[in-house]
Amino acid sequence: MKKIAVLPGDGIGPEIVAEAVKVLNALDLPLQLDWADVGGKAYETSGHPLPPATLKLAQEADAVLFGAVGDWKYDKLERSLRPEQAILGLRKALGLFANFRPAICYEQLTHASSLKPELVAGLDILLIRELTGDIYFGQPRGRRTAVDGHFPGADEAFDTMRYSRPEIERIAHVAFQAAQKRNKRLTSVDKANVLETSQFWKDIVIEVHKSYPDVELDHMYVDNAAMQLVKAPKKFDVVVTGNMFGDILSDEAAMLTGSIGMLPSASLDANNKGLYEPSHGSAPDIAGKGIANPLATILSAAMMLKFSLSLPDAAARIEAAVESVLAQGLRTADIWSEGTSKVTTIEMGDAVVKAI
Amino acid sequence: MKKIAVLPGDGIGPEIVAEAVKVLNALDLPLQLDWADVGGKAYETSGHPLPPATLKLAQEADAVLFGAVGDWKYDKLERSLRPEQAILGLRKALGLFANFRPAICYEQLTHASSLKPELVAGLDILLIRELTGDIYFGQPRGRRTAVDGHFPGADEAFDTMRYSRPEIERIAHVAFQAAQKRNKRLTSVDKANVLETSQFWKDIVIEVHKSYPDVELDHMYVDNAAMQLVKAPKKFDVVVTGNMFGDILSDEAAMLTGSIGMLPSASLDANNKGLYEPSHGSAPDIAGKGIANPLATILSAAMMLKFSLSLPDAAARIEAAVESVLAQGLRTADIWSEGTSKVTTIEMGDAVVKAI
Numbered sequence A, B: 001m002k003k004i005a006v007l008p009g010d011g012i013g014p015e016i017v018a019e020a021v022k023v024l025n026a027l028d029l030p031l032q033l034d035w036a037d038v039g040g041k042a043y044e045t046s047g048h049p050l051p052p053a054t055l056k057l058a059q060e061a062d063a064v065l066f067g068a069v070g071d072w073k074y075d076k077l078e079r080s081l082r083p084e085q086a087i088l089g090l091r092k093a094l095g096l097f098a099n100f101r102p103a104i105c106y107e108q109l110t111h112a113s114s115l116k117p118e119l120v121a122g123l124d125i126l127l128i129r130e131l132t133g134d135i136y137f138g139q140p141r142g143r144r145t146a147v148d149g150h151f152p153g154a155d156e157a158f159d160t161m162r163y164s165r166p167e168i169e170r171i172a173h174v175a176f177q178a179a180q181k182r183n184k185r186l187t188s189v190d191k192a193n194v195l196e197t198s199q200f201w202k203d204i205v206i207e208v209h210k211s212y213p214d215v216e217l218d219h220m221y222v223d224n225a226a227m228q229l230v231k232a233p234k235k236f237d238v239v240v241t242g243n244m245f246g247d248i249l250s251d252e253a254a255m256l257t258g259s260i261g262m263l264p265s266a267s268l269d270a271n272n273k274g275l276y277e278p279s280h281g282s283a284p285d286i287a288g289k290g291i292a293n294p295l296a297t298i299l300s301a302a303m304m305l306k307f308s309l310s311l312p313d314a315a316a317r318i319e320a321a322v323e324s325v326l327a328q329g330l331r332t333a334d335i336w337s338e339g340t341s342k343v344t345t346i347e348m349g350d351a352v353v354k355a356i
């Protein structure tokens, strides 16, 4: 019996997670599902976005199925109580340093991309983002009086970007190994022309490359990567980058597929325990309307079965079922187009279950 | 007599700057042009990418016309001697804190964009990037032994992101004033859900907004901005952001116009003295072939006349001439398409001169 912590969260989180759970149940696997509040919801019920009970549940589980967190209504809270702290806290506490963000353009959704169809048709990039280091967690940070710079004596705020050698080594190994299973091309993205942290990153990626001579490695500055993703996304295979640049580039890449409502993600620790969540956010504007697309979450559940629970066959059944509902022409509002049938969140989940 | 420091630099820099100079000369203005080496070229002639004589020339000039710097062949140099240090050094020494990066889709080049024509036709965004602060120049930075984090005792590299109150205030004023001259909408981009520096940035932008009640202000996280630029770029009017995020977003925005060979940029100090350069890079792969597009540099010269030299009429003549050569169907290779006439760098410069 494997234990799964189910954390629906805010906005559309509960609706989309409910459909993913329905799909998991339909597979009749030896899974025990335990629910807990997280994000704004948890703040309301217990005063903190990541209450001790939720963290404990996640720590004791074999995997975490996560919906989404965040809502405008929590904007006025002090930072440590805002919903996003839950996801940052889980990443840190569980050591989820390797974030897999596939950017895939689904054949049936090519037209939904902002990009011209020929630029995105068949697109399949894997972006690997380091998730527990960098300026996200670096100390010191805060407010102080500037001692140098342009305005010594003025108030300033500051953060610390940092990466240690083992942090870079382990994410580089993950990335090279992922590239080996794909087209054997890895692009490491940095800003080594400006940042010490990036130069160190680049040097270590080059060292780790020696253990993977079958993988072709190149380096790209982050500004250029942001451009090349728009210009010729299909030139990328696997991309590896730090937490901050990865935040930006993975969202850019996801959006240009046109399939953002479809994209799952996995955040893994050193033993393949992971947290699985859709690439999109909590979309408070459409929450409760029953129109959100549950497929990214359903596909996240499939990733969970494959990566953390060693159930690749069950994962494949979910993926095939999703292909099949798309082939049937079923679409939630976000991916609907002339000639396809518009369905609700629940109808989409039901259709996937039926296809299984 | 106004003095202009002309710094062609590396790669295609000399070719494109030569055409811009030709255009300036054709206007018969009271300008004195003085040349100096910069970047890799300067490293070769005098051992440093920004030699004292070049810096002095730039400091004494009323404006700087800059080509581009960088070439793969300098990649092995230590960072302080690499070509990019010249541009960083000039920004810092001249106090060029306000970087104007228009992202305009030229009507005749709509088809050249990666994006569907309806998403970019008529696009006209002004991205304002703070250029002398942030993690680009923040101290301390370097290598050290980690004292905390995931691997205490390990080697690590680090950089400091920082902004002081007056740095944020002055760029915010520039941005609100720019918005007042356009459609009165300003988007401030940050990562306030994670970074102290961003929260400080956001708080101060909100304060400065009180002096510009006619401008509509909104805030966007940088990851979302990277997505929205792809999804619906025309929703933006003026965008203001820090040095690091601005580096990434301005390049992304420039690329999605499809007109990157056409886009000028200005980097201004507090008194409107500025450095003007094309938004694109030094393109060493096509250097010396005579095929580079000089229009971004020619339009940068126009910006220079307008912003730093109070010669708006002369600037308008250049802009009209560029419109006219495009209307004539003249295109360098980067923007060429079926049915238009392919011209060389020099032919394009000549055509602009003729149109003046």
Ligand SMILES: CC(C)[C@H](C(=O)O)[C@@H](O)C(=O)O
Residues within 6 Å of the ligand: A084, A087, A088, A247, B193, B194, B223
């Ligand atoms: C909510 C936020 C802190 C988070 C991040 O920046 O990592 C989100 O944008 C993400 O990418 O998962």
Ligand SMILES: CC(C)[C@H](C(=O)O)[C@@H](O)C(=O)O
Residues within 6 Å of the ligand: A193, A194, A223, B084, B087, B088, B247
């Ligand atoms: C060359 C590099 C240091 C520079 C920067 O990052 O600012 C460039 O990318 C730019 O945007 O002008």
